[in-house]
Ligand SMILES: Nc1ncnc2c1ncn2[C@@H]1O[C@H](COP(=O)(O)OP(=O)(O)OP(=O)(O)O)[C@@H](O)[C@H]1O
């Protein structure tokens with residue numbers, strides 16, 4: 267479904283990604299972890315071309331992301347993305363947030379977009395908040411709306427970039443629960459997260475990154491059983507201690 | 509001081525005020541539209557476009573408005589005649605409107621540019637990630653938020669523009685100030701008429717800027 271092949275990326279002289287290769291098949295949940303600044307966000311943003319890369323190939327559902335011929339808006343509309351800071355549109359109501367791209371990108375009618383949006387809002391348990399504005403919701407609620415907004419586009423895969431790290435601890439679970447449910451329904455997911463409990467329970471595979479390079483790519487069982495590399499062991503022991 | 513002559517002159521001064529307001533409102537609309545396009549050009553990834561827009565803005569911000577008004581008064585009929593191939597005079601009002609729009613666009617551009625830059629990269633990424641294209645992302649996500657944030661500054665600039673419209677006296681347009689001045693001269697009481705004109709300018713400008721202060725307070729709370 268998503269195949270990342272030998273990606274190299276530089277910011278000026280600084281190489282942020284080095285020979286990154288990974289495959290995510292349909293229905294698979296892959297967790298990406300690693301220390302701060304290791305290039306996790308950069309890698310995940312390369313998948314839907316929010317970040318360009320200089321070398322290598324990324325193929326999503328048979329379409330090459332880096333190909334200048336590729337219709338990027340179309341490609342992106344088929345890949346849902348959830349951000350650390352939610353990024354709901356603050357000048358639009360929750361319903362409008364859910365409807366906007368459905369109407370403008372998919373060409374759905376207002377009625378259809380509203381129906382789909384409200385159904386998904388109900389699914390993340392926030393139907394009562396439909397008329398409110400993002401600023402009136404808690405962080406956890408905003409993130410659940412953001413997930414619903416992405417799902418409204420009927421994505422073939424979902425990307426998550428640290429979806430819970432900007433949340434107060436008591437709100438982390440409400441978001442992880444929605445993600446877990448999504449995974450159980452067979453959604454293809456690539457999640458940058460430090461929630462190791464989630465990774466252990468839900469992920470099929472764990473990718474560990476360090477200094478722009480993929481150091482480990484193995485099944486979750488293997489990763490938590492005995493990570494091979496020293497860095498991964500160090501990272502894991504540090505994170506499990508907190 | 510004798511203000512009794514002002515009352516009979518009111519109808520013609522109202523006409524002048526109407527012209528002033530018309531000039532102001534149309535110039536704001538044109539200035540903001542052109543300014544927004546300039547701001548998008550300045551922030552464009554196409555270096556030539558960004559440089560051209562930057563040159564435009566710096567140029568118009570470095571020359572006096574009065575110069576632009578008189579310059580356009582002579583230039584615009586010539587250019588329009590050259591473009592359309594006819595030799596019809598366009599009149600001082602049209603040339604002044606074009607001068608104001610193009611001049612003020614340089615100032616509005618810088619306000620809108622700051623507004624666009626104040627919107628986080630994350631918002632733009634979210635818009636793109638949903639499949640919006642550049643135009644949609646700007647039009648539906650970035651600009652509405654930028655304008656909301658920049659409203660006080662845009663209004664402040666508009667108040668300055670309102671006062672600057674009085675410079676059209678240079679090409680003989682009978683705006684509010686010019687009408688008041690000439691009516692005062694006719695009856696030999698220029699001071700009374702100018703005092704009255706000043707009062708009206710003050711009321712409108714001060715009223716508008718009080719409203720801006722109120723808006724600012726409301727948006728920062
Ligand atoms: N626009 C940019 N220009 C230059 N360097 C950048 C840019 N964006 C990111 N970097 C650098 O690239 C590296 C990787 O950044 P990235 O955000 O992908 O890391 P990350 O693994 O997501 O970290 P975190 O856990 O803090 O989110 C960092 O060293 C960062 O400083």
Ligand SMILES: [Mg+2]
Nearest residue numbers: 306307308428
């Ligand atoms: Mg990151």
